[in-house]
């Protein structure tokens with residue numbers, strides 16, 4: 001965990017019972033159903049996988065690439081990718097939260 005004012009921090013939750021992290025935030029742990037506490041975690045991580053969506057909801061431009069990023073705290077977060085041409089497996093990236101969405105920074 002890091003200070004909330006850090007520019008690369010994102011909101012997450014940490015389980016009070018098993019200590020696992022989840023992002024975005026939740027009130028109950030998906031692993032043990034324990035209560036979760038809001039925390040800020042480092043947005044740095046590695047690309048786990050990505051895909052391009054060609055059929056999107058109305059108002060969402062397509063095609064749209066989304067990437068699954070494994071954060072250093074152990075949580076995984078789905079991110080919008082603005083430029084997918086440079087993606088590589090295990091590539092070090094930084095996740096930011098902007099305009100209501102997680103994005104690659």
Ligand SMILES: [Zn+2]
Nearest residue numbers: 015018029032
């Ligand atoms: Zn738990």
